[in-house]
Amino acid sequence: MRVRVRSGDTLWYYSRLFLLPFNLILQSNPGINANALKIGQEIQIPGFAPVSYNIRKGDSLWKLAAARNLSVDALLLVNQNINPNRLMIGQMIQLPRRITAQDINPRVNYDYARLTRDIQVLREHFPFIRVRSIGESVQGKQLYEIRVGTGNKKVHLDASFHANEWITTPVLMSFLNTYLLGLTNSRQVRGIAMMPLYQSVDLSIVPMVNPDGVDLVQHGPPPALSEQILRMNKGSSDFSGWKANIRGVDLNNQFPANWEIEKERKEPKAPAPRDYPGDAPLTEPEAIAMADLARNERFNRMLAFHTQGKEFYWGYEGLEPPESGVLAREFARVSGYKAVRYIDSHAGYKDWFIQEFRRPGFTIELGEGVNPLPISQFDEIYHDALGIFLASLYM
Template structure:
């Protein structure tokens, strides 16, 4: 059993939701406790079921799963702040979760590419584990996260491309107005499992004004499709516009975009990265076993634009190994290596 000290804003209902318990289970573990007279600092016994997870990583992780988890996490951990950074082409809200109250701002995002949806589950699980640790021992994998989040505010956008993710999962059917066009762009196939782009067939990670024209010429993809079409100009897509505007309105010390696959860390951009970038990538590599790679011949990505615009630390992390989309059965193995990297990123 764990012991939890009551904090400002806590109630029996809040604690039950936070730790995955019923009110009756929590009361049974604390006989004699008056739920109407909780005192800050009072110790509450949390029975073993407290470790039940909100984020279910046993099956395909889509937009509905994410939005349900965001709502449940906010209820269970009231110190989390949630919101939206904008909307997708089809009007889906793009959620953001903030954990921490520190003045140093850090940003992680996932699922720029639709068939890399497992990155959304990885980030949602990371938020949950950090939040739970803050409410229990304060430590996670050897890191004092409670103290860390007093210095750092982490903003997580788990799913940049919700329409594309839903297309990959098969939840957009023939009744959708765009469906016939999508099938045509997909070479006549109704199998969208390999689709990377947004719902308009634009690769969102080729949408940023960082030598965009060079990337367009390199890709040489004439129009919409499953992958690699840069769009007709930078920032034509609402999802790219949303993440760009969100980045501009914050003061991020570091950004990290999760992709799959390859177990690599890309840390540079046209020699515009800060002097400490390579050493920082080596630290991330040590925390995960991933390989830092000095990349060339790639432009117009979110990380590229951030480094060009701000001359600060920006990383693209290729999580896992295999063929996209990586199967959810690999989640635990991927997360086991990635969590150290995500925690180390907060300390850079």
């Protein structure tokens, strides 16, 4: 919600007026000098949205404010052109609405367009988040990274490396929305206060690593590539088994952690719906962007969300630090998922992250069944894995 500065207003006053943590208002207005606000300057208030309201008989600003647990001055700030003593029936004003429920609808077949819309909604309602593109997919879709928090501990989460595992994206976005609501409403999540996490953690989220592949599974091939993709899919128009990017390269087999072993033993020797690791490591723009992100940011830990199996993998070639085992035990405790230290697999993002940085990396296999998991599993997956999300921040 946007307001205009009046004479005497300060960010501290807005913090008290809207019962919001001061640092969230400060972070929502980058470039603003908190000690020198100018009259008429636009300020963003996180966690609120304006709602139009027509004055009815018997209304007063005091009654309208009291019904919303706000002061009258909060209404006057949002409606600076009205005379509070001369309200007229039918007159339209704006009422600040505190956002207390999720802004996004994750229980749908989730694609890149919906992700883009949901990111815009979250940016509007929670302007203290930072959003940027870390690269582009083969088809030029932006690979969005969302950052939250001001701490020194860097935690990275990502989803939808594999196209038909797209349910991981709305799950991760829902985790994020819960976190943001906890911050603006001073609300605990499973008994954990959110503001200490915000102050101690710099959270990075890439919610859809493979947007071209996700859209292929959801909507079929783009017309210009239809013949080529149908050929890769053995003539079938059923893309529910497609894991790769739009060029038929499995992005989670693209990283230089014993890539040669995977190249040799994987059955596909050419682009395919799944498992083809490419002609060399890091040939695909999506994989390159994720590797560059990790190298540039030097995250303290990384979690990649996949499906399915209700288990997670946390070791690689004995290179994982002791901290990984501590985290793994907590993740298993809060989720009920099985902790698996080693599997016979290489060239994944988790594998490379552990090898490259000697820091904790995890592949989280959400849910159980056959990919793509149905959206009807969303609530169960979210409930089971929310503890992992929280533990990745507080541990």
